[in-house]
């Protein structure tokens with residue numbers, strides 16, 4: 124037999140190559156911190172976004188009992204009717220606009236919901252407007268779809284709330300989708316009702332889809348969450364995605380949904396049939412149970428996050444050279460560190476080196492979070508107190524070195 128002589132590298136798809144260009148810069152300090160922790164070092168991780176709470180026991184019991192009775196088979200592509208109804212009831216409860224199960228599609232997590240929705244709305248080269256700083260998971264989805272991304276800056280001086288005028292300035296004849304996130308990650312900002320109402324009207328008049336990621340909708344503190352479905356007067360161009368990852372501490376269960384006009388939901392069903400091909404039945408059963416019975420434990424977790432926020436804010440008050448915005452929602456606090464160090468990435472690296480405290484640098488999210496770090500609240504109170512102590516020690520050491 125002759126020798127193999129094909130020296131050429133067999134190429135990957137353009138999609139795979141586009142995804143390969145992602146720098147992963149956001150996670151460099153975090154990954155280093157994880158390695159240190161695995162080596163047994165005493166590292167405080169305030170760079171995580173996964174709830175530390177256990178999924179409430181009754182939800183686990185519900186899933187197990189459904190597994191035992193054979194709910195372990197294929198499921199309809201759009202999701203089990205029981206869960207679609209539970210989502211529709213939830214969406215109807217939080218908005219004056221009723222929602223029908225026909226408008227709901229179920230996914231293994233919000234990320235899959237966003238990817239599916241965007242796949243049914245965007246062609247390569249289509250323009251999408253997103254808000255800077257965005258959740259780090261959005262970029263790769265837009266890259267996969269080869270969409271043209273334009274950003275609207277949500278600036279710290281506006282409490283990181285994106286402004287209607289900036290959306291209007293950014294929207295062009297080419298805009299196909301405006302994608303927003305309220306309550307927001309990384310900033311915790313809640314987009315006010317009047318901005319949502321005017322923006323949805325503006326998009327509706329121009330035939331533009333308005334998609335809103337509301338995965339933190341059930342984790343709000345003083346200010347209530349205003350859903351896009353509540354604020355919008357017409358829902359023909361409106362899509363809301365949400366899920367149980369954060370509010371119910373169910374990130375590993377992979378449960379999310381999209382609420383969209385019926386015609387789009389039919390497209391989503393065909394897309395799901397050739398991609399996810401349905402989610403596990405017993406997980407959907409437990410998710411429906413969770414949504415129908417969650418008054419007590421969602422509130423309990425939310426109260427605990429609020430207590431943690433207050434604790435960390437009290438710690439930050441002791442560090443006058445750091446400015447911060449008290450978040451109204453979510454699991455993160457953005458802290459401005461530019462008074463101490465121009466470059467937030469350098470700040471995060473030095474903080475890890477000196478104090479073994481891991482935080483995410485804001486510039487890894489986007490330009491408008493430059494000069495900030497993101498502290499996360501998904502750690503018990505004693506760990507948060509220790510994190511604040513280390514941050515304070517670091518800030519004091521910098522001040523001493525300067526004097």
Ligand SMILES: Cc1ncc(COP(=O)(O)O)c(C=O)c1O
Nearest residue numbers: 172232233234258308338366368
């Ligand atoms: C704003 C936002 N959207 C979506 C997600 C991903 O949600 P899921 O885990 O349900 O895919 C996250 C996770 O951190 C997030 O912060």
